[in-house]
Amino acid sequence: MSALKVMTDRERFTLTCVGTAGFFGLWYLAALLQFAPTKFLPMPHQVLMKLVQLCSEPFAGAVLPEHMWASLKRYAMGFGLAASVGVPLGLLMGRFRWLDRVVTPIFDSLRFIAPVAWVPFAALWFGTGIGGPTLIIFAGAFPPCLINSYRGAKGVEVRYLEAASMLGIGSFRTITDVLFPAAVPSIIAGLRIGAGLGWMSLVGAELIVANSGMGYMIVKGQSAIATDIVMAGMIAIGAVGVVIDVALRKLEKRLLRHRQQS
Amino acid sequence: MFRSTDDFFATGIGRFATVLGVLLVTVLLWYVATTVTGFIDANRLPRPVEVWQSLQAIATDGYGNGRLHQHVLHSLKLVAMGFAAAVSVGVPLGLAMGHSKRIEALINPAFLLLRPIPPLAWIPLAIVWLGLEDASKILVIFVAAFVPSVINSYTGVRNIDKPVLEAAQMLGIRGFSLVREVLVPGALPMIFTGLRLSLQASWTTLVAAELIGALYGLGSILNQAAQDIYPAMIMVAMIFVGICGAATTWLLGQFERRAMPWQQKSVLQ
Numbered sequence: 362m363s364a365l366k367v368m369t370d371r372e373r374f375t376l377t378c379v380g381t382a383g384f385f386g387l388w389y390l391a392a393l394l395q396f397a398p399t400k401f402l403p404m405p406h407q408v409l410m411k412l413v414q415l416c417s418e419p420f421a422g423a424v425l426p427e428h429m430w431a432s433l434k435r436y437a438m439g440f441g442l443a444a445s446v447g448v449p450l451g452l453l454m455g456r457f458r459w460l461d462r463v464v465t466p467i468f469d470s471l472r473f474i475a476p477v478a479w480v481p482f483a484a485l486w487f488g489t490g491i492g493g494p495t496l497i498i499f500a501g502a503f504p505p506c507l508i509n510s511y512r513g514a515k516g517v518e519v520r521y522l523e524a525a526s527m528l529g530i531g532s533f534r535t536i537t538d539v540l541f542p543a544a545v546p547s548i549i550a551g552l553r554i555g556a557g558l559g560w561m562s563l564v565g566a567e568l569i570v571a572n573s574g575m576g577y578m579i580v581k582g583q584s585a586i587a588t589d590i591v592m593a594g595m596i597a598i599g600a601v602g603v604v605i606d607v608a609l610r611k612l613e614k615r616l617l618r619h620r621q622q623s
Numbered sequence: 624m625f626r627s628t629d630d631f632f633a634t635g636i637g638r639f640a641t642v643l644g645v646l647l648v649t650v651l652l653w654y655v656a657t658t659v660t661g662f663i664d665a666n667r668l669p670r671p672v673e674v675w676q677s678l679q680a681i682a683t684d685g686y687g688n689g690r691l692h693q694h695v696l697h698s699l700k701l702v703a704m705g706f707a708a709a710v711s712v713g714v715p716l717g718l719a720m721g722h723s724k725r726i727e728a729l730i731n732p733a734f735l736l737l738r739p740i741p742p743l744a745w746i747p748l749a750i751v752w753l754g755l756e757d758a759s760k761i762l763v764i765f766v767a768a769f770v771p772s773v774i775n776s777y778t779g780v781r782n783i784d785k786p787v788l789e790a791a792q793m794l795g796i797r798g799f800s801l802v803r804e805v806l807v808p809g810a811l812p813m814i815f816t817g818l819r820l821s822l823q824a825s826w827t828t829l830v831a832a833e834l835i836g837a838l839y840g841l842g843s844i845l846n847q848a849a850q851d852i853y854p855a856m857i858m859v860a861m862i863f864v865g866i867c868g869a870a871t872t873w874l875l876g877q878f879e880r881r882a883m884p885w886q887q888k889s890v891l892q
Contacts, residue, residue: 368724368725368728372725372728373728376725376729377728377729377731377732379729380728380729380730380731380732380733381732381733383729383733384732384733384736397752401752462641462645463645465642466641466642466646467645467646470646471865472865473864473865473866473868473869473872474861474864474865475826475827475830475831475864475868476827477743477830477831477834478830478841478845478860478864478865479861480845480849481845481846481848481849481857482854482857482861485667485849485852485854485857560741561741561742561827562743564741564743565743565827565831568743568746568831568835569831569834569835579747580747580835582747583747583748583750583751588748588751591747591748591751592748594744594747595740595744595745595748598740598741598744599739599740599741599744600739602740602741606739
C-alpha cells in the first residue's frame with residue numbers, strides 16, 4: 362500500500378533524480394550503442410548545442426528567434442480572434458436562448474472536424490502567409506473559448522439575474538456586469554485549454570502551409586534529415602508552449618485573487 | 624398545447640425540429656450565396672451540387688489512390704491501432720503513478736519533459752525515423768493519445784476518497800484485486816474523460832500526418848484536393864473527418880455507458 366505510506370522528501374528527491382538520469386541515460390545509451398545512426402538519433406548534448414547554434418546560424422531562411430517571432434505573431438492573431446469572438450458569443454448564447462438554439466447545431470456539426478482539416482480551405486481563402494494559419498489556430502482555439510464562457514454564463518445563479526432585471530439593468534449591462542464577472546473562472550479555464558489547442562494547431566498549420574515559423578523549421582529539418590534540428594525545434598516549441606501556459610496561469614491567479622477580495 | 628415557446632423547445636421533437644431547421648437554413652444560405660446569386664465564387668466555396676457530385680465520384684470511381692470507403696477504413700484502422708496502443712500503455716501507467724508516489728516520482732521527470740511538446744511536432748521526427756509509412760502515423764497517434772490517458776487516469780486515482788483506499792487496505796485487498804476492485808472503478812469516470820481527449824487528439828494528429836504525406840486516408844484526400852484546387856472534394860473530405868470523429872466519439876460514449884452502469888443510475892435518480 363505504497364500510496365498510503367509516507368514518502369520522505371529525500372526519497373522523492375532521489376527518485377526524481379533517478380528518473381531524470383534514467384531518461385537521459387537511456388537516450389545516451391541508445392545513441393552510444395548505435396541503436397540508430399547519429400544522423401537519426403543525436404545525443405542530448407548535441408541537440409542542446411544545435412539549439413544554441415540555431416539562435417545565431419540561420420536555418421530555413423531565418424534564425425530561431427525570427428522563426429519564433431513569426432510563429433508568435435500568427436498565434437497572437439489566431440488566438441486573439443478566437444478569444445474575442447468565442448467569449449462574447451458564449452456569453453450571449455448563455456443569455457439569449459434563441460441564439461443558443463441557432464448557433465449550437467452549427468457549432469456541433471463543425472466541432473468534430475479536426476482543426477488541421479481546415480488547412481486546405483485556409484490556404485485557399487487566406488493564403489499561406491498569416492491569414493491561412495490564423496484560421497487554423499482559430500479553429501483549434503475557438504471551441505473551448507466558446508464552450509467555457511457559455512457554461513460559465515449558464516452557471517450564474519438565477520437570483521443574480523433576477524436582481525439585475527429587478528434593478529432595471531438592460532441586456533447589455535447584464536452581460537458585462539453580471540454574466541461576465543461571474544463566468545470569469547470558467548472563461549479563463551477555457552482560454553487555457555484554447556491556448557494549448559491553438560498552439561498545437563499553429564504547429565500543424567506551419568508544418569503544412571507556412572513558409573516561416575518553428576513548425577516550418579522542423580519540417581525543413583525533416584527533409585534535410587537533420588534530426589538534431591528537428592529535436593531542437595521540438596524543444597523550442599514545447600518551451601514556448603510552457604511559457605504561454607504559465608503566463609495564463611499567472612493571469613488566472615491574479616484575476617481570481619482580485620475576485621476574492623471584492 | 625405548449626404554454627410558451629420554451630415548453631415546445633424543451634420536448635425532443637421541438638429540439639430536433641430546431642436543429643433540423645437551423646441546418647436547413649444554413650444549407651439554403653450556402654446554396655443562395657454560391658449558386659443563385661454567385662455572391663461567393665465557386666472556386667472558393669463549392670456549390671452544394673458540386674459537393675454532392677464529388678461525393679458520388681469518390682464513392683464510385685475513387686479519388687487519390689482509392690475509393691471513399693478505402694480511405695475511411697484506412698484512417699479508422701490507423702486511429703484504432705494508435706489509440707489502442709496508447710491507451711493500453713497510458714492507462715495502466717497513469718493508474719500506477721496515481722497509486723504509488725514512488726512510481727510517480729520516478730516517471731514524472733521524463734513525462735514532464737516530453738509532455739509540453741505538441742503531438743503534431745512529433746510528425747517530422749516520426750517521418751525521419753519511420754518514413755511515410757503507416758508505422759510513423761501510428762507512432763504520432765500513440766504520442767498524441769498517450770498523454771491525456773496517463774494524466775486523467777492518474778488524476779482519477781488521486782481523486783479516489785482516502786477512506787475507500789484505507790478500507791481496502793484494512794480488508795487486505797492488494798495486488799491485482801486492488802486494481803480491479805478499487806482503483807479502476809474509482810478512476811473510471813476520469814479514465815473515460817482521458818479517453819475522449821485521447822481520441823480527439825488521435826484524429827487531429829492523424830489528419831495532420833496524412834496531410835503531410837500519405838497514399839491513403841482522409842488527410843491524403845485533403846492534400847490531393849488542395850493540390851488540384853478542387854474545393855468540392857476538400858469539403859467532402861472535411862465532412863468525413865467530422866463524421867469519423869463524431870462516430871468514434873459516439874462509440875466510446877456507448878462503451879462508457881456499458882462500463883459504468885452505476886453512473887447512469889445516479890443520473891436517473
